[in-house]
Amino acid sequence: MPLVDTETRLTPANLDGRKPRTVLPARKAGEEITDSRFDRRLSKVLDHAAQIFCEKGYEGASMRDLSRAAGMSLAGLYHYFSSKEELLYLIQKHTFQTIIDRLQQRLKASADPEERIRIFIENHLEYFLANKEFMKVLTHEDDTLKNGRGAEIRAIKREYYRICLDLLEDLRRAKGLQFSGRLAVLGLFGMINWIYTWHNPRVDADAKALAQEMGDLFLRGVLNPVSQSPGLARRDENSSKPKRKNGKANA
Amino acid sequence: MPLVDTETRLTPANLDGRKPRTVLPARKAGEEITDSRFDRRLSKVLDHAAQIFCEKGYEGASMRDLSRAAGMSLAGLYHYFSSKEELLYLIQKHTFQTIIDRLQQRLKASADPEERIRIFIENHLEYFLANKEFMKVLTHEDDTLKNGRGAEIRAIKREYYRICLDLLEDLRRAKGLQFSGRLAVLGLFGMINWIYTWHNPRVDADAKALAQEMGDLFLRGVLNPVSQSPGLARRDENSSKPKRKNGKANA
DNA sequence: TTAAGATTCGAACGAACGTTCGCTAAGATC
DNA sequence: GATCTTAGCGAACGTTCGTTCGAATCTTAA
Numbered sequence: 001m002p003l004v005d006t007e008t009r010l011t012p013a014n015l016d017g018r019k020p021r022t023v024l025p026a027r028k029a030g031e032e033i034t035d036s037r038f039d040r041r042l043s044k045v046l047d048h049a050a051q052i053f054c055e056k057g058y059e060g061a062s063m064r065d066l067s068r069a070a071g072m073s074l075a076g077l078y079h080y081f082s083s084k085e086e087l088l089y090l091i092q093k094h095t096f097q098t099i100i101d102r103l104q105q106r107l108k109a110s111a112d113p114e115e116r117i118r119i120f121i122e123n124h125l126e127y128f129l130a131n132k133e134f135m136k137v138l139t140h141e142d143d144t145l146k147n148g149r150g151a152e153i154r155a156i157k158r159e160y161y162r163i164c165l166d167l168l169e170d171l172r173r174a175k176g177l178q179f180s181g182r183l184a185v186l187g188l189f190g191m192i193n194w195i196y197t198w199h200n201p202r203v204d205a206d207a208k209a210l211a212q213e214m215g216d217l218f219l220r221g222v223l224n225p226v227s228q229s230p231g232l233a234r235r236d237e238n239s240s241k242p243k244r245k246n247g248k249a250n251a
Numbered sequence: 252m253p254l255v256d257t258e259t260r261l262t263p264a265n266l267d268g269r270k271p272r273t274v275l276p277a278r279k280a281g282e283e284i285t286d287s288r289f290d291r292r293l294s295k296v297l298d299h300a301a302q303i304f305c306e307k308g309y310e311g312a313s314m315r316d317l318s319r320a321a322g323m324s325l326a327g328l329y330h331y332f333s334s335k336e337e338l339l340y341l342i343q344k345h346t347f348q349t350i351i352d353r354l355q356q357r358l359k360a361s362a363d364p365e366e367r368i369r370i371f372i373e374n375h376l377e378y379f380l381a382n383k384e385f386m387k388v389l390t391h392e393d394d395t396l397k398n399g400r401g402a403e404i405r406a407i408k409r410e411y412y413r414i415c416l417d418l419l420e421d422l423r424r425a426k427g428l429q430f431s432g433r434l435a436v437l438g439l440f441g442m443i444n445w446i447y448t449w450h451n452p453r454v455d456a457d458a459k460a461l462a463q464e465m466g467d468l469f470l471r472g473v474l475n476p477v478s479q480s481p482g483l484a485r486r487d488e489n490s491s492k493p494k495r496k497n498g499k500a501n502a
Numbered sequence: 503t504t505a506a507g508a509t510t511c512g513a514a515c516g517a518a519c520g521t522t523c524g525c526t527a528a529g530a531t532c
Numbered sequence: 533g534a535t536c537t538t539a540g541c542g543a544a545c546g547t548t549c550g551t552t553c554g555a556a557t558c559t560t561a562a
Contacts, residue, residue: 038538057395059310063520075522076540084520140391142448144308180464186449187442187468194441197393213434221472288559289508314550326552327510335550509558518549529538 042080042090045070047133050091054133058088058141088141089149095134096156099127103163113171114219120167121218122211124192129199129207136196161185171222179222188218293331293341296321298384301342305384309339309392339392340400346385347407350378354414364422365470371418372469373462375443380450380458387447412436422473430473439469 048069052061063084067074081087103123110116128135145153165185172179191214204210286294299320303312314335318325332338354374361367379386396404416436423430442465455461 041539057308057310059308060395062518064518073541074520075542078521079539144311179468183461183464184468186445187465190443190445191438191441194437194445198437210434213431214438217430217435217438217472218468219472220475221468221470224471224475292509313548315548324511325550326512329551330509504562505560506562507558507560509556511554511556513553515552516549517551519547520545521547522545523543524541526541527539529536531536532534 038080045072045077045080046087046091046094049087050133050137053088053091053137053141058084058137058144085145085149088137089145089153091134092138092141092145092153093156095131095138096153096160099124100156100160100163102127113167113174114223117167117171117219118211118215120164121188121192121215122208125195125211125214126207128192128195129201129210132196132199139193139196161189164188168222175223177223184222191218289331296323296328296331297338297342297345300338301384301388304339304342304388304392309335309388309395336396336400339388340396340404342385343389343392343396343404344407346382346389347404347411350375351407351411351414353378364418364425365474368418368422368470369462369466371415372439372443372466373459376446376462376465377458379443379446380452380461383447383450390444390447412440415439419473426474428474435473442469 049061049066052065052069055061056065063074063077066087067077070077081090103120106119106123107116110119143150165181168181168184168188171177172181195210198204199210205213300312300317303316303320306312307316314325314328317338318328321328332341354371357370357374358367361370394401416432419432419435419439422428423432446461449455450461456464
């Protein structure tokens with residue numbers, strides 16, 4: 001799978017209306033999609049860039065930092081993308097697409113609602129810990145991209161959110177439970193996305209064990225009805241109803 | 252409470268060895284600590300700065316952005332702090348100290364372990380939602396500060412982590428439960444710190460209700476022993492033991 | 503009234519920023 | 533071997549960055 005669209009290679013800058021510097025001949029329809037030299041080199045550049053963005057943040061990283069890390073001249077970098085902003089876009093898009101693709105594959109393995117949520121968590125954590133830099137750039141530079149590119153990434157994010165919400169509502173229906181889907185999704189996202197701030201491979205469990213533990217913590221919280229939790233003292237009972245006014249999700 | 256130490260006002264740049272431009276006369280011991288004109292003005296400057304850092308990030312915000320927001324000249328800002336980095340330090344320190352002070356006050360109200368954890372969550376969320384900008388700057392610019400100032404903030408953060416860990420271990424002892432304190436703390440922190448990425452006051456519940464709901468979710472997850480959770484299918488049982496090697500916490 | 507500090511500002515500093523230009527090799531195609 | 537495209541580079545562009553300087557204005561207390 002090429003990292004940029006075949007037809008518009010080198011020219012995703014179209015997103016903000018800029019003219020492409022070069023126009024490649026369109027591939028014939030049905031032509032085999034190979035990982036060209038260009039794609040392989042770009043992939044390496046993204047690796048190095050993600051590393052630097054992870055260390056210094058998007059704004060804090062200079063193009064000169066990136067060129068040093070990639071072992072390539074400053075001007076040479078611009079052969080592979082049209083701007084620093086597009087570089088971030090390519091990193092985020094690639095990361096999101098990979099994690100969603102893998103998830104869809106794995107979800108085919110089970111129809112049990114609870115099991116499917118565990119698959120979601122494990123998929124997320126496995127990719128997270130194996131690609132720390134990319135995932136930190138994805139989550140930390142969450143609202144860095146603006147306009148067209150930002151909208152595109154936000155759309156993919158909504159898709160990912162939606163998948164998780166659907167999984168949780170399947171579970172709720174299957175078990176006849178009562179909980180706010182939105183709050184559950186965002187609570188779960190918080191738990192699993194926060195990991196990049198603390199995970200230390202020399203101290204903490206690996207992805208599989210971590211997914212097990214976090215899955216336990218979360219699922220026990222969701223699965224157990226309130227009445228079944230002994231000693232759950234509720235104070236100020238009258239303020240415990242959520243004040244949701246409409247269901248528009250914005251995550 | 253003055254925002255900077257009385258004796259070293261204007262000179263916290265000492266942290267990285269720079270010479271202060273001005274030295275104020277030391278206050279006599281026991282002299283009443285008043286919020287001077289300086290402190291009040293600095294406080295306003297921090298408000299505006301937090302707003303801009305929140306919008307554009309620390310690196311993305313320029314001193315010119317800050318001067319515009321504060322309605323003050325670029326050079327005039329430097330009367331209140333010695334560098335952009337110190338400005339971030341002052342914001343983060345003030346935020347952390349305020350939230351911890353309030354927590355300590357509130358914790359005096361109860362000795363019940365579960366209640367005390369709910370107090371922790373509610374205190375955090377209340378401050379979070381009432382001071383979104385400051386809390387985003389605190390969490391998002393987590394590892395931006397380096398050297399002396401960074402170490403100082405990290406120390407306060409460890410203190411806050413420790414308080415929460417102690418609360419959880421009190422609960423575990425009181426109820427005779429079994430769970431990883433570290434994972435529970437970090438899971439909880441993830442849930443409540445992630446809020447800044449999604450909370451919308453027009454859609455979501457207020458701090459009190461949110462604290463109730465998140466407290467429920469989290470406490471049910473922690474309180475319920477595994478055996479009491481019906482239908483909690485564990486797969487791959489042999490990989491579920493955490494592989495912790497030593498207990499050094501790094502959050 | 504006046505002297506001393508506190509506060510504020512316009513103007514400028516050198517450094518670093520993202521990006522572009524013109525040019526060379528290196529591959530590929532005939 | 534001629535021709536065209538791809539890949540890569542040194543040098544520079546104009547802009548913006550954080551910070552500083554000296555002077556001007558305001559505040560306060562004697």
